[in-house]
Amino acid sequence: MIEFESVTKRYPDGTVAVDQVDLRAPSGEITVLVGPSGCGKTTSLRMINRMVEPTSGRILIDGKDTGTTNPAQLRRGIGYVIQHAGLFPHRTVVDNVATVPLLLGWSRKKARAHAAELIQRVGLDAHLGDRYPAQLSGGQQQRVGVARALAADPPVMLMDEPFSAVDPVVRESLQEEFLRLQDELDKTIVFVTHDIDEAIKLGDRVAVFRTGGRLAQFAEPKQLLEHPADEFVAGFVGKDRGYRALSFTPADGISLNDEPTVRLGAPIADARAVAVDGWVLVVDDERRPQGWLDAQNSRQDAVTSDHLNRAGTVASADGSLRGVLDAALSSPTGRGVVADPAGRLLGTVTAGPVLSRLDQPTAGRTTSDGAGPDRPAEPEVANP
Numbered sequence: 347m348i349e350f351e352s353v354t355k356r357y358p359d360g361t362v363a364v365d366q367v368d369l370r371a372p373s374g375e376i377t378v379l380v381g382p383s384g385c386g387k388t389t390s391l392r393m394i395n396r397m398v399e400p401t402s403g404r405i406l407i408d409g410k411d412t413g414t415t416n417p418a419q420l421r422r423g424i425g426y427v428i429q430h431a432g433l434f435p436h437r438t439v440v441d442n443v444a445t446v447p448l449l450l451g452w453s454r455k456k457a458r459a460h461a462a463e464l465i466q467r468v469g470l471d472a473h474l475g476d477r478y479p480a481q482l483s484g485g486q487q488q489r490v491g492v493a494r495a496l497a498a499d500p501p502v503m504l505m506d507e508p509f510s511a512v513d514p515v516v517r518e519s520l521q522e523e524f525l526r527l528q529d530e531l532d533k534t535i536v537f538v539t540h541d542i543d544e545a546i547k548l549g550d551r552v553a554v555f556r557t558g559g560r561l562a563q564f565a566e567p568k569q570l571l572e573h574p575a576d577e578f579v580a581g582f583v584g585k586d587r588g589y590r591a592l593s594f595t596p597a598d599g600i601s602l603n604d605e606p607t608v609r610l611g612a613p614i615a616d617a618r619a620v621a622v623d624g625w626v627l628v629v630d631d632e633r634r635p636q637g638w639l640d641a642q643n644s645r646q647d648a649v650t651s652d653h654l655n656r657a658g659t660v661a662s663a664d665g666s667l668r669g670v671l672d673a674a675l676s677s678p679t680g681r682g683v684v685a686d687p688a689g690r691l692l693g694t695v696t697a698g699p700v701l702s703r704l705d706q707p708t709a710g711r712t713t714s715d716g717a718g719p720d721r722p723a724e725p726e727v728a729n730p
């Protein structure tokens with residue numbers, strides 16, 4: 347756990363970069379510092395490894411005051427990744443990654459073998475290890491930067507806009523891989539970005555800073571989207587926050603409609619008999635949805651897996667409201683298919699009831715007995 351206790355940084359010219367910040371970055375979690383340019387994110391990050399010294403207040407790592415720890419020793423336990431990777435241009439990729447283990451006295455052979463393993467772990471081909479940084483793309487360089495920071499297996503990682511200098515597609519894949527890696531590694535990570543979408547995607551907790559180095563809100567992404575502390579935070583997280591909050595809102599509690607179905611192999615007359623607005627949902631013997639049949643216009647005698655419209659996505663009952671909305675919006679009938687975790691049909695839902703949740707700040711949250719304040723009548727998605 348990294349703790350800021352009333353930390354202030356005033357630079358010699360009088361600029362107050364960080365003003366009385368209190369926050370706790372729990373072990374094994376990603377804490378994101380986000381805010382507009384110049385609000386003190388980088389200064390806060392650099393105070394953790396003492397590249398910048400606080401003017402007042404304390405920073406503790408696992409209860410120990412960093413101010414009383416020798417800076418060189420402190421940094422051995424802290425990996426540091428920056429924008430543009432900051433690689434040594436005249437060293438190969440393997441040697442870049444092996445830098446810290448070598449400084450720690452590992453044999454050259456062991457350090458290089460470890461580096462080669464890490465290069466693959468961050469999603470790079472092994473053969474890139476022999477290249478120089480200039481011979482890599484921006485995204486590849488950032489991966490090497492992450493591998494280098496991980497090389498000494500530090501419990502803490504500080505990351506300053508590590509994915510900002512690459513295009514949006516590469517950036518997204520770097521973010522995905524970073525989350526996968528963190529799933530395995532469980533590092534205590536403090537991550538700086540100016541991009542609220544990145545903060546919400548990556549952060550277990552997000553600290554929103556405002557100009558003047560003050561903490562505007564420190565909360566989990568869902569909380570930030572649903573209950574911004576003030577106008578500044580609301581403006582910063584954006585007008586579409588209600589829609590984005592759906593990703594963090596469980597689907598349990600949403601009201602489902604019973605959907606008439608036919609099984610594969612049934613006579614087409616059966617399908618026509620139960621079709622709603624001409625369409626019927628086809629399921630297999632296990633009640634797993636197969637696709638929609640335009641029963642009105644079908645010229646077949648029996649329901650087969652040919653000629654089914656499989657355009658819509660199927661939402662999982664243990665997923666998010668966003669998944670349910672996607673299912674409704676992508677369905678050729680407007681009726682989104684919701685299935686249990688085993689893939690069996692539970693019912694359908696139209697976009698209307700999901701969208702109406704955008705206006706309800708308490709959407710999806712349930713009380714301890716499982717009954718939400720706006721719990722609809724039966725049937726509904728069971729919480730598995």
Ligand SMILES: Nc1ncnc2c1ncn2[C@@H]1O[C@H](COP(=O)(O)OP(=O)(O)OP(=O)(O)O)[C@@H](O)[C@H]1O
Nearest residue numbers: 357359361363382383384385386387388389390540
């Ligand atoms: N060495 C310094 N001397 C004086 N002022 C500084 C120094 N470093 C940063 N500052 C000022 O402190 C404030 C906070 O800077 P900091 O780099 O921490 O912000 P930031 O939120 O990381 O910004 P950005 O997103 O633009 O990188 C800014 O006003 C900046 O100009």
